[in-house]
Amino acid sequence: MALKSLDDLFHDTLRDVFYAEKKLVRTLPKLAKKASDEELSRAFTNHLAETQKQVARLEQVFEMIGKPARAKKCEAMDGLVEEGDGVIEDADDDAVLDAGLLAAAQAVEHYEIARYGTLIEWGKLLGLPKAVKLLEATLGEEKAADGLLSNIASRINLLAKSQGQDAAA
Amino acid sequence: MALKSLDDLFHDTLRDVFYAEKKLVRTLPKLAKKASDEELSRAFTNHLAETQKQVARLEQVFEMIGKPARAKKCEAMDGLVEEGDGVIEDADDDAVLDAGLLAAAQAVEHYEIARYGTLIEWGKLLGLPKAVKLLEATLGEEKAADGLLSNIASRINLLAKSQGQDAAA
Numbered sequence: 046m047a048l049k050s051l052d053d054l055f056h057d058t059l060r061d062v063f064y065a066e067k068k069l070v071r072t073l074p075k076l077a078k079k080a081s082d083e084e085l086s087r088a089f090t091n092h093l094a095e096t097q098k099q100v101a102r103l104e105q106v107f108e109m110i111g112k113p114a115r116a117k118k119c120e121a122m123d124g125l126v127e128e129g130d131g132v133i134e135d136a137d138d139d140a141v142l143d144a145g146l147l148a149a150a151q152a153v154e155h156y157e158i159a160r161y162g163t164l165i166e167w168g169k170l171l172g173l174p175k176a177v178k179l180l181e182a183t184l185g186e187e188k189a190a191d192g193l194l195s196n197i198a199s200r201i202n203l204l205a206k207s208q209g210q211d212a213a214a
Numbered sequence: 215m216a217l218k219s220l221d222d223l224f225h226d227t228l229r230d231v232f233y234a235e236k237k238l239v240r241t242l243p244k245l246a247k248k249a250s251d252e253e254l255s256r257a258f259t260n261h262l263a264e265t266q267k268q269v270a271r272l273e274q275v276f277e278m279i280g281k282p283a284r285a286k287k288c289e290a291m292d293g294l295v296e297e298g299d300g301v302i303e304d305a306d307d308d309a310v311l312d313a314g315l316l317a318a319a320q321a322v323e324h325y326e327i328a329r330y331g332t333l334i335e336w337g338k339l340l341g342l343p344k345a346v347k348l349l350e351a352t353l354g355e356e357k358a359a360d361g362l363l364s365n366i367a368s369r370i371n372l373l374a375k376s377q378g379q380d381a382a383a
Contacts, residue, residue: 046304047304047306048301048304048305048306048307048310048311048314049306049307049310050307050310050374050375050377051310051313051371051374051375051377053310054310054313054314054317054374057304057314058317061297119293119297120292120293120294120296120297120300121290121293121294121296121297121321121325122293123289123293124288124289124290124291124292124293124294125289125290125293127289127290128230128288128289128290131289132217135215135216135217135226136217137216137217137218138217138218138219141217141218141219141220141222141223142217144220144223144336145217145223145226148223148227148328148329148332151328151331151332152290152325152328152329152332154328155324155325155327155328156290156321156324156325158324159317159320159321159323159324160317160321162320163317163320163321163367166367166368166371167313167371170371170372170375171375198332198335199335202220202335202336202339203339205219205220205223206219206220206339206340208219208220
């Protein structure tokens with residue numbers, strides 16, 4: 046897709062984020078299943094419901110700009126998910142797995158925070174206040190999800206640390 | 215590499231970030247060359263010097279934990295850089311290219327912010343205050359770089375917008 050204008054960039058990035066969110070809808074159930082900590086697993090499950098709402102919002106934004114809701118392969122999100130898969134493959138302890146999954150999930154949240162931030166700025170310039178409102182609602186949720194993960198992390202990281210000490214004892 | 219403890223996770227993530235920063239050292243000169251806006255190009259060049267310092271800091275951290283400074287392929291960073299390459303390939307206008315590069319660079323900064331945030335938390339738990347200090351210095355720089363890019367973006371996005379209007383006129 047040739048990018049000739051800010052409208053094109055907005056549309057292209059919307060397709061990228063649409064891919065990322067739909068990939069996350071497929072990935073989160075796996076993370077919820079693999080996480081051994083109950084609170085972490087529940088956080089992944091709750092974020093799945095949120096992500097499904099976010100996909101629906103993106104579909105509304107596509108409609109607002111008169112384009113079909115069509116995803117575009119997002120290499121960054123694929124890479125981020127691969128990193129999470131690497132942790133699942135390599136982790137040899139439950140608490141260590143949880144700490145690694147948490148970190149991978151926070152990297153995903155930060156990717157989305159960057160992308161929604163950009164879309165919101167472009168949407169404002171392009172005179173799309175209704176789209177901006179939807180994107181801002183999602184950005185707020187992503188930031189809250191990142192904050193929640195940080196809270197859970199303080200406990201999980203301690204568990205992972207004491208695990209290492211037990212193993213060394 | 216089997217991840218059995220928080221030390222292992224710290225080491226593994228350090229290798230991931232080391233790969234990401236070294237990849238950025240190779241990528242930033244290309245971004246500086248492709249950017250048509252002088253301020254943006256200069257920001258990329260300045261961030262290259264900073265990134266080289268950050269690579270050296272990571273080498274110090276490897277030394278502090280008694281491990282060789284060896285990178286581990288970071289799929290997320292590869293994906294982020296591919297997204298920037300996609301913009302370079304598809305952009306059909308200078309201001310639109312700049313706006314797209316800026317957005318891609320901010321996604322990279324956010325990835326790094328997430329990763330350094332995690333390393334710092336783990337480093338504190340692992341009793342590595344000197345490493346934490348180095349990582350915090352880098353995190354501060356990444357946040358400042360993101361803020362600088364946001365400032366430049368407000369001007370570049372306006373240019374990209376008026377470009378679209380010219381093209382439609």
